[in-house]
Amino acid sequence: MFDILSIIPNKKKLTQSGWYSFNAICCDKRGHKSDKRQRGGIKFDGTNWTYNCFNCSFSCHYELGRSITNRTRELLKWCGVDEVQIQRWNIESLQNKDLLDFTKKFKKEKPLEFKTKKLPDSELLDENNEAHKKYIDYLIKRKIDFKKRQFYVAPFDEGRNANRIIIPYYYNGEIVGHTSRFLDDRTPKYINDQQPGYVFGYDDQKSDWQIALLMEGIFDALAIDGLALTHNTINDDQVRFIRQLNKEVIFVPDRDKTGLDTCERALEVGYKVSLPNWDSDVKDVNDAVIKYGKLATLLSIIQCATTSKIKIEMIRKRIGN
Ligand SMILES: [Zn+2]
Numbered sequence: 578m579f580d581i582l583s584i585i586p587n588k589k590k591l592t593q594s595g596w597y598s599f600n601a602i603c604c605d606k607r608g609h610k611s612d613k614r615q616r617g618g619i620k621f622d623g624t625n626w627t628y629n630c631f632n633c634s635f636s637c638h639y640e641l642g643r644s645i646t647n648r649t650r651e652l653l654k655w656c657g658v659d660e661v662q663i664q665r666w667n668i669e670s671l672q673n674k675d676l677l678d679f680t681k682k683f684k685k686e687k688p689l690e691f692k693t694k695k696l697p698d699s700e701l702l703d704e705n706n707e708a709h710k711k712y713i714d715y716l717i718k719r720k721i722d723f724k725k726r727q728f729y730v731a732p733f734d735e736g737r738n739a740n741r742i743i744i745p746y747y748y749n750g751e752i753v754g755h756t757s758r759f760l761d762d763r764t765p766k767y768i769n770d771q772q773p774g775y776v777f778g779y780d781d782q783k784s785d786w787q788i789a790l791l792m793e794g795i796f797d798a799l800a801i802d803g804l805a806l807t808h809n810t811i812n813d814d815q816v817r818f819i820r821q822l823n824k825e826v827i828f829v830p831d832r833d834k835t836g837l838d839t840c841e842r843a844l845e846v847g848y849k850v851s852l853p854n855w856d857s858d859v860k861d862v863n864d865a866v867i868k869y870g871k872l873a874t875l876l877s878i879i880q881c882a883t884t885s886k887i888k889i890e891m892i893r894k895r896i897g898n
Pocket of ligand 1: 601602603604605612630631632633634635
């Protein structure tokens, strides 16, 4: 492809803001006084560039993969390039259209960003601390390995903030939110500080795992190192976020109406859905892990994963929702 800097004959200087400055070549061609103060500039964005004149305010743009625009053709002619050569470059540029489409798509998929956040006033869960015993007992009861990750508690709190386990949300090692699980019978049981598009468990997914298991609840995800939506819908940003993992996704819904309704959405966005043949008292993945153990639960999920809408419908009827 042509190199615009070598085509522009005037002496160039690279400025701190990334512009190549030179005496503009447009002004006198357009009836203005010719530029002697290096008011012409070229700035690159990869292979693409923009020409801008701060004297006569002519500007034009070139993008690899697109036709050379009329204004850019003008600029090239002012630099002494003939029509035939411009046409040749134009064809060359258009041959890169696939590359352009690819990079456009790639650009659109730039990773989601999350603000770092602070946890509420709390202390790290410690099995040697007597005041933390009820939280440890709760996690053991739900078959959550409390030594594998960091949980926080606030045993000094009373009233509104008491009796809760605080589970941080991580993204690339930074805390970007949290959920509080209250252990008394208040409603709601959970309070989430969750940024749009976030999915719990993202950092727990190991690079050599081919599959990511997606569930609704945070304790389901904790029980089998999966991902949690923390609600029963899958929004577009979450789909995008999960796609960053580059894994096959298996959605495991809760055994209730809303959970089963979410199956359709999961299939739509390209996930498999798994509804293993668990006993009727098992309402979600955490229940399954408590009843059958982690390994048996994992195996049943993977064995029953399907992309077939018909199969899912049949199982839904059997479950009775
Ligand atoms: Zn000019």
